[in-house]
Amino acid sequence: MEILKSETHYNFVKLMKPTVFLSLAVIIIGIASLIWHGGPNYGIDFSGGTLIQIKFKNATHTDKIRSAFQSAGFEGSIIQDYGPLEVMVRTPETGKNAASLTTDVEKAAQTAFGAGNYEIRRIEMVGPKVGKDLTRKAILAIIFSWIGILVYVGIRFEFRYALGGIIALVHDVLITITFLSLFDKEFDLNIVAALLTIIGYSINDTIVIFDRIRENARKNIRQSLDDIINASVNQTLSRTILTSFTVFIVLLVLFFFGGQVIHDFTFALIVGTVSGVYSTVFIASPIVLLFEKIRPSGLKRKK
Amino acid sequence: MLKSIRIRAAIVILLCLAALVYLAPSLSTTLPESWKKYLPMDKIHLGLDLQGGMHLVLEVDAAKAVESTLARSINDLKENMMEKRIRFKLTTNAAGGNAAFEFPDAPARDAFDSLLAKQYPDLEVASSGTVEGKGIATVKIKDKRALEIKKMAVEQSLETIRNRVDQFGVTEPEIIPQGADRIIVQLPGIKDTARAKSLIGRTALLEFKLVDEENSLDEALKGNIPEGDVIASESRLDRTSGRRNEIPLLLKNRTLMSGDALESAKVQIGDRFGEPHVSIKFNSQGATEFERITGENVKKRLAIVLDGVVHSAPVIQEKISGGEAQITGSFTMEEASDLAIVLRAGALPAPVTILEERTVGPSLGQDSIDKGTWASVIAGILILLFMIAYYKATGLVADVALAMNMLLLLGVMVAFKATLTLPGIAGIVLTIGMAVDANVLINERIKEELRTGKTPRAAIEAGYQKAFLTIFDSNVTTLVAALFLFGFGTGPVKGFAVTLTIGILVSMFTAVFVTRIIFDYFVWNRKIEKISI
Numbered sequence: 001m002e003i004l005k006s007e008t009h010y011n012f013v014k015l016m017k018p019t020v021f022l023s024l025a026v027i028i029i030g031i032a033s034l035i036w037h038g039g040p041n042y043g044i045d046f047s048g049g050t051l052i053q054i055k056f057k058n059a060t061h062t063d064k065i066r067s068a069f070q071s072a073g074f075e076g077s078i079i080q081d082y083g084p085l086e087v088m089v090r091t092p093e094t095g096k097n098a099a100s101l102t103t104d105v106e107k108a109a110q111t112a113f114g115a116g117n118y119e120i121r122r123i124e125m126v127g128p129k130v131g132k133d134l135t136r137k138a139i140l141a142i143i144f145s146w147i148g149i150l151v152y153v154g155i156r157f158e159f160r161y162a163l164g165g166i167i168a169l170v171h172d173v174l175i176t177i178t179f180l181s182l183f184d185k186e187f188d189l190n191i192v193a194a195l196l197t198i199i200g201y202s203i204n205d206t207i208v209i210f211d212r213i214r215e216n217a218r219k220n221i222r223q224s225l226d227d228i229i230n231a232s233v234n235q236t237l238s239r240t241i242l243t244s245f246t247v248f249i250v251l252l253v254l255f256f257f258g259g260q261v262i263h264d265f266t267f268a269l270i271v272g273t274v275s276g277v278y279s280t281v282f283i284a285s286p287i288v289l290l291f292e293k294i295r296p297s298g299l300k301r302k303k
Numbered sequence: 304m305l306k307s308i309r310i311r312a313a314i315v316i317l318l319c320l321a322a323l324v325y326l327a328p329s330l331s332t333t334l335p336e337s338w339k340k341y342l343p344m345d346k347i348h349l350g351l352d353l354q355g356g357m358h359l360v361l362e363v364d365a366a367k368a369v370e371s372t373l374a375r376s377i378n379d380l381k382e383n384m385m386e387k388r389i390r391f392k393l394t395t396n397a398a399g400g401n402a403a404f405e406f407p408d409a410p411a412r413d414a415f416d417s418l419l420a421k422q423y424p425d426l427e428v429a430s431s432g433t434v435e436g437k438g439i440a441t442v443k444i445k446d447k448r449a450l451e452i453k454k455m456a457v458e459q460s461l462e463t464i465r466n467r468v469d470q471f472g473v474t475e476p477e478i479i480p481q482g483a484d485r486i487i488v489q490l491p492g493i494k495d496t497a498r499a500k501s502l503i504g505r506t507a508l509l510e511f512k513l514v515d516e517e518n519s520l521d522e523a524l525k526g527n528i529p530e531g532d533v534i535a536s537e538s539r540l541d542r543t544s545g546r547r548n549e550i551p552l553l554l555k556n557r558t559l560m561s562g563d564a565l566e567s568a569k570v571q572i573g574d575r576f577g578e579p580h581v582s583i584k585f586n587s588q589g590a591t592e593f594e595r596i597t598g599e600n601v602k603k604r605l606a607i608v609l610d611g612v613v614h615s616a617p618v619i620q621e622k623i624s625g626g627e628a629q630i631t632g633s634f635t636m637e638e639a640s641d642l643a644i645v646l647r648a649g650a651l652p653a654p655v656t657i658l659e660e661r662t663v664g665p666s667l668g669q670d671s672i673d674k675g676t677w678a679s680v681i682a683g684i685l686i687l688l689f690m691i692a693y694y695k696a697t698g699l700v701a702d703v704a705l706a707m708n709m710l711l712l713l714g715v716m717v718a719f720k721a722t723l724t725l726p727g728i729a730g731i732v733l734t735i736g737m738a739v740d741a742n743v744l745i746n747e748r749i750k751e752e753l754r755t756g757k758t759p760r761a762a763i764e765a766g767y768q769k770a771f772l773t774i775f776d777s778n779v780t781t782l783v784a785a786l787f788l789f790g791f792g793t794g795p796v797k798g799f800a801v802t803l804t805i806g807i808l809v810s811m812f813t814a815v816f817v818t819r820i821i822f823d824y825f826v827w828n829r830k831i832e833k834i835s836i
Contacts, residue, residue: 053667055666100497101660102496102497102500102660102662103497106497119664119666120664121663121664121666121667122661122662122663122664122667123496123660123661123662124660124661124662125657125659125660125661126658126659127657127658127659129362129658130360130658130659134793134794137791137792137793138792138793138796140791141787141788141790141791141792141796144787144790144791145783145784145785145787145788147787148783148784148786148787149780149783149784151783152779152780152783153780156776189793189794189795189796190725190726190795192795192796193726193729193792193795193796193798193799196784196788196792196796196799196800197729197730197733197799197803199784200733200781200784200785200803201733201736201737201781203777203780203781203784204737204740204777204778204780204781205777207773207776207777207780208740208744208773208777211772211773211776211777212773215769235751236747238747239740239743239744239747242693242743242747243736243739243740243743245689246686246689246690246736246739246740246743247733247736247739247740249682249685249686249689250682250685250686250732250733250735250736253678253681253682253685254678254682254729254732257674257677257678257681258674258675258678258729259670259671259674259675259678261352261667261671261725262675262725262726262728262729265726265729266729269729269733
């Protein structure tokens with residue numbers, strides 16, 4: 001079985017200008033969407049607050065749930081459906097006494113719904129101090145992994161490759177954030193884990209093509225970098241499609257069968273991996289090309 | 304060549320067997336006795352999101368520990384100065400880490416300074432001045448010493464909480480420090496979360512104080528609290544209504560004894576009403592002290608105060624020797640046993656506050672496992688089928704590598720006691736993706752080489768050689784990222800980084816090393832014309 005003819009000769013380099021503009025457009029839409037939504041929709045991990053997940057035996061009206069928790073002091077709670085007969089109640093503030101949180105929730109639920117008619121599946125409380133700390137650590141984790149990649153690729157390849165790779169990663173993260181914002185998904189620690197996965201996957205993909213470019217560049221010293229990039233992307237195309245396809249299958253299965261808890265996580269991954277493949281071809285390579293035009297490294301290649 | 308294949312195959316088989324041995328306890332509950340004796344019994348360590356339980360982040364209010372150390376020193380200093388007839392007035396008593404003294408004249412101030420320098424190495428004058436002709440001096444704990452006290456407070460809190468949790472009986476609790484003043488407590492599978500929280504968070508400072516019966520409580524309640532007294536409330540359970548009543552009491556502020564001198568505490572059932580109470584036993588030094596105190600205060604009421612709440616205030620009938628006492632207070636059995644635990648484990652040197660709490664019910668955890676496992680199995684089967692459909696026999700080789708990949712990954716996780724979390728499951732699934740990628744890279748390279756007209760054997764040789772560098776670079780880059788995530792990540796990010804790191808290492812091994820053995824075996828010494836790829 002072969003998806004593609006064994007040898008393709010698509011001119012990817014020619015497509016690079018419009019695709020860079022396309023990416024920029026999507027990112028601008030993302031920034032606009034973030035401004036429109038008043039910043040990212042932070043989950044309690046980052047903003048602090050409480051989250052209560054309850055499963056009911058019988059259908060229970062949202063108003064009843066709201067009033068039950070309102071009387072227990074959970075003002076301004078947001079109630080979301082979370083699967084059949086299951087809701088998530090979120091309040092932006094931790095307010096209240098953290099020590100008695102569990103008891104308060106239990107008490108409120110028991111008076112309102114009666115014992116045995118519900119099951120509290122999850123209670124989470126994150127204080128504002130911890131929220132800030134978690135945000136800082138999440139950002140540090142992402143930035144340091146970028147720096148780590150930059151250094152490694154810089155050593156193994158050349159600096160311009162490292163730069164191209166990193167910009168592609170930043171691109172993927174921005175595109176994912178754009179889609180998360182457009183679909184009004186919540187940003188929590190799981191999403192950070194997803195962004196990190198995307199970074200890992202995308203760099204993996206980028207390195208494969210860079211590796212081919214490096215190899216071809218050594219082989220044909222006289223060829224222009226445009227042609228080398230084109231040839232390299234074409235040669236690795238069937239691999240790119242195959243691998244992305246299998247990863248995509250996995251993600252779709254996780255999305256549909258993995259359960260509510262990782263639903264948003266897999267959503268982010270799907271967007272990110274698609275963007276990862278795209279950016280490898282259309283973002284990382286043009287940047288290498290751009291640097292070649294600014295400062296040709298012909299001498300280096302003649303080694 | 305055959306010899307090398309045999310050695311390599313032996314390595315792989317040994318590794319797989321080792322992984323199976325590590326996984327067996329997680330897969331089967333009926334292992335033979337001899338297994339339990341000699342082989343590892345660890346199961347896959349599940350994160351709280353998968354098995355349910357409670358995760359707490361506590362903050363130790365270490366400044367309070369400094370404050371109370373200061374308060375004690377100031378008390379001592381006060382008594383010392385009174386003995387030495389130095390005239391002074393204490394204007395601020397250790398609030399906010401500072402105590403302020405006022406001196407009527409210079410000689411008093413000088414005497415104070417020399418006393419402080421001679422006998423109180425931990426204290427220093429933070430600021431001094433004169434207001435309306437009177438000398439003023441603020442005293443605080445020296446910065447270096449304060450840091451030590453804070454550090455000690457966190458370490459001691461950690462130890463105390465660990466003791467309490469151990470005695471509470473939670474399997475596999477995790478109590479670890481985080482940063483300068485935080486403690487993470489993880490209690491898997493716990494059901495009564497409210498009880499666990501009160502047990503962990505309680506300061507459990509036990510004090511014995513005298514009830515002030517000379518001054519009027521009513522006057523004190525109006526706001527005229529006599530010097531050296533304090534109002535506390537006694538909590539009494541009304542048997543008929545089952546409600547707790549708070550009764551105010553006027554106590555002498557001086558602590559005669561504290562819980563430091565305890566040797567043991569246990570629950571006992573009273574003979575008369577069958578009520579549980581906690582009986583405590585002092586160590587020898589404490590017993591002597593207790594005997595002296597009770598001897599000096601016969602016919603007076605001695606209040607037993609826990610965290611500022613009076614539990615009982617019996618009248619001392621006679622001098623008590625032997626160092627035993629009882630705390631009654633109409634407890635339920637649970638309350639009494641929790642009290643005994645906290646008394647045995649000791650008081651927290653500083654109060655703790657709960658900064659973060661995450662409780663996952665057992666049913667949600669089970670749901671997540673079920674769904675996660677199902678999704679992984681479905682995804683796995685789809686990939687296996689797809690690889691065979693696309694690469695035929697070679698796809699089968701890749702499938703063997705994939706299956707081995709899963710086996711080794713889980714085995715290594717058990718061996719290293721790594722925690723499997725929900726994002727971790729996603730990490731595993733992604734590892735499968737990476738492993739597939741490695742095989743795809745190799746196979747595509749072999750195809751390319753075949754197209755140039757090479758023999759199968761030469762094509763395989765060249766394919767592996769060329770693909771290896773790519774696989775190495777792409778995996779190591781991801782590994783670098785994963786290691787940083789592990790260093791900086793918290794919670795789900797960390798769980799993900801662990802599985803990803805192990806997954807990458809294992810997949811590099813299976814995709815490159817294992818598949819090569821199979822290829823080598825089939826092309827060795829045979830004149831195959833074609834590879835099914």
